[in-house]
Amino acid sequence: RPHRSDLYEDAPSACWPIIYSPEYNITFMGLEKLHPFDAGKWGKVINFLKEEKLIADDLIVQAREATDEDLLVVHTRRYLNKLKWSFVVATITEIPPVAFLPNFVVQRKVLKPLRTQTGGTIMAGKLAVDRGWAINVGGGFHHCSSDKGGGFCAYADITLAIKFLFERVQGVSKATIIDLDAHQGNGHERDFMDDHRVYIMDAYNRYIYPGDGFAKRAIKRKVELEWGTEDAEYLQKVHTHVEGALNELKPDIIVYNAGTDILDGDPLGGLAISPQGIVKRDEVVFKAARSRRIPILMVTSGGYQKRTARIIADSILNLHNLGLIDKELVTSGAENPKVEQMIRETAKDLTNLSLQ
Numbered sequence: 001r002p003h004r005s006d007l008y009e010d011a012p013s014a015c016w017p018i019i020y021s022p023e024y025n026i027t028f029m030g031l032e033k034l035h036p037f038d039a040g041k042w043g044k045v046i047n048f049l050k051e052e053k054l055i056a057d058d059l060i061v062q063a064r065e066a067t068d069e070d071l072l073v074v075h076t077r078r079y080l081n082k083l084k085w086s087f088v089v090a091t092i093t094e095i096p097p098v099a100f101l102p103n104f105v106v107q108r109k110v111l112k113p114l115r116t117q118t119g120g121t122i123m124a125g126k127l128a129v130d131r132g133w134a135i136n137v138g139g140g141f142h143h144c145s146s147d148k149g150g151g152f153c154a155y156a157d158i159t160l161a162i163k164f165l166f167e168r169v170q171g172v173s174k175a176t177i178i179d180l181d182a183h184q185g186n187g188h189e190r191d192f193m194d195d196h197r198v199y200i201m202d203a204y205n206r207y208i209y210p211g212d213g214f215a216k217r218a219i220k221r222k223v224e225l226e227w228g229t230e231d232a233e234y235l236q237k238v239h240t241h242v243e244g245a246l247n248e249l250k251p252d253i254i255v256y257n258a259g260t261d262i263l264d265g266d267p268l269g270g271l272a273i274s275p276q277g278i279v280k281r282d283e284v285v286f287k288a289a290r291s292r293r294i295p296i297l298m299v300t301s302g303g304y305q306k307r308t309a310r311i312i313a314d315s316i317l318n319l320h321n322l323g324l325i326d327k328e329l330v331t332s333g334a335e336n337p338k339v340e341q342m343i344r345e346t347a348k349d350l351t352n353l354s355l356q
Contacts, residue, residue, distance in 0.1 A: 002167045003069050007122045010130075011061045016327050017127040017134035018055060018316075020046050021063040023116040024138045026109065041309045042117075042138045042300070048313030054320060059327075061127065063120030063136070065112060066155065070122065073167070074159045074191065079147045083111060083154060092149035114141070114154045121157035121299055125165045128253060128297040129172060133286070133325050135316065140257045140301025142185035143210060151183065151209060152302075158255055159191040161297065162198060165253060173197060176251040176294075178242060178285060181259025181301045182269030183208060186215035193218045201245040203238060205229075205270045221245050227270050231277035234262070238281055242288045254289050254296040258282055260303030260311055268304055275311045282315045286324040 011017070026039035049055045071080060082088045086106045090099035098106055117138035127134035141153030149155075158177060165172040177192075179185035179202040189212070192198040203223035216222065221241050225234070246254075260278055261269035273281070282298075289296040300312055319325045 002073075002164075005067070005070050005122075005164075006064055007066065007070060007119050008126050008164070008168060011123070011127055014059065015061050016055055016059055017061065017124070017131045018049075018137065019061045019063050019120040019124050019127070019134065020137040021116050021120065023065070024063070024113055024120075026113045041303065041312075044309035045137050045300070045312045045316075048310060049316060052313070052317055054317060061123065063116050063123060063138075065116045066119040066122060066160070070119070070160070071115070071155060073163050074146050074156050076147045079149075083149075088149075089154065092144075092154050093152055111154060117141075118155040118157040118160060121161045121297070122164050124297045124299070125161035125253065125255075126169060128295040129165065129169055131295075132293075133289075133296050133298075135298045135325070137300060137312075140181065140259060140299035141187065142179060142181060142257055142301060143183070143187045145187040145190040148187075148190075150187075153187060156187050156191060158185070158188045158257065158299065161255060162188075162192075162253070166197065172252040174249065174251040175199070175253050175255060176201065176245060176249065177255045177257065178245065179203070179257040179259075180238065180262070180281060180285070181257050182261040182266065182271050183259070183302060184210055184212060184215065185257060186210045186212035189215035189218035199245060199249045199251060201241055203234075203241065208268065208270055220248075225271060228272045230272050231274055231280075234271070234273055235277060235280055235284065239284050242285055246288055246292055246294070250292060251294060254285075254294050256285050256289075256296055256298045257301045258285075258298050258312075258315075259301035260308045261301075263303065263305060263308065263311065266304055268302070275307070275314070278311050279315045279318050283318060283322065283324065286319050287322075290324055 024042040087099040120136040121139035124134040124136040139157045141157050143151035144153035144156040162175045176199045184204045199220050201221035202219045206224035262271045262273040264272040
């Protein structure tokens with residue numbers, strides 16, 4: 001039977017199902033600047049949402065750090081022991097000087113933030129089922145699997161969130177991962193390779209890291225993109241394949257990996273999507289989930305430019321303005337008139353399409 005985890009304690013009902021902790025942000029002696037990653041991005045997203053008066057500190061759910069026992073639900077003891085070597089962490093995070101730091105510093109300054117974000121994703125899984133949606137402002141470490149990290153991902157938070165739900169929440173037995181980060185999500189793909197309960201859709205730049213051919217066998221809906229793909233083509237593909245995926249299998253939970261490294265000019269992503277395109281993409285995914293009344297958990301994943309935090313905040317504000325996310329309990333959708341109206345409009349659009 002599952003171990004007792006603090007991550008599944010009920011969140012205060014007055015809170016938005018938005019999960020964050022100041023512990024998410026990685027800062028030490030400027031070393032974080034050696035990676036293209038904006039290591040304070042998560043805090044900036046929260047500050048923008050506070051400025052817009054969407055949230056306040058006491059209205060968001062405080063993420064808790066995942067313990068070793070939590071992590072062992074997916075990870076091997078051998079892998080967790082490897083993280084006690086600074087050079088291993090330096091390789092995973094792609095910050096070479098980390099190799100020369102004492103491991104207790106690496107644990108506190110690099111791995112603890114990542115463990116707290118991982119705890120946030122696991123917590124968001126239960127919140128999404130309870131409230132209809134949840135957003136972890138961090139997480140989305142989709143290159144990490146049970147026994148191997150890489151690409152800045154040291155813990156397999158997506159796999160963990162899904163396994164926690166399967167083991168602990170009645171009625172959750174099927175999950176769909178919609179991975180729209182610019183990179184292939186080879187971590188969760190390796191973890192769920194032979195698990196028929198998990199349906200994976202992945203849209204990524206086919207020419208960049210990790211190019212994991214073995215992991216690709218786990219993808220049920222593979223959308224391989226060319227260099228410099230722009231808004232119109234991208235949004236059309238996302239719309240078609242998200243609808244297709246959810247029509248093929250209606251899951252009990254959607255895990256949406258909403259990487260913003262698809263943004264035009266991202267040094268690693270190689271795609272050319274505008275800020276408005278990213279906001280629209282998130283809207284497409286949430287509309288598809290809400291119209292089918294499937295709980296959705298969103299994680300923020302990759303995104304390596306200074307303007308990324310503003311775009312994530314704008315997207316969350318847009319979802320709120322459209323009534324796709326709401327502070328009230330909206331699991332059934334019925335008590336949310338905006339969702340009801342949206343379902344009616346979607347039905348009407350579909351009817352018109354079929355009449356044409």
